[in-house]
Amino acid sequence: MARTSRWTKEDRARLLKQVKDGVPEQEIREGFSTKNAKGDTRAMTAVEFAQQLKQAMVEAGEIKQSSRPSAVEKKTIYQVTTTGRLTISDFSEMTGAKEGESYYLEKPRGRSKAWRLLPVNS
16 A cells, blocks of 8 residues: 655645755755654655655656556467477577587476576587
């Protein structure tokens, strides 16, 4: 569940205006104080400043906030033949292997279920 911000939209607009006017960050942070758990006043932290500045820029329309489009990875399916062989037609282009190189298959270690294909060191 998201927390509500300590600062309002108007506070963020004021913060953005001060940043544009060239007021140093430390002065802005001291101006935007809040109370801690004990009831003592404390200045805005650097992390809070960055978050509120970004939110103010989004609200002002200076930056757009959008989700990153996820790249759908195309999966290539390989089938094992009835004799237990696996033909990987695009192996050299995927791994950069050259013709004549040899590899061996290593069993999974520990709790892993992943088989490893390792080059044979001559």
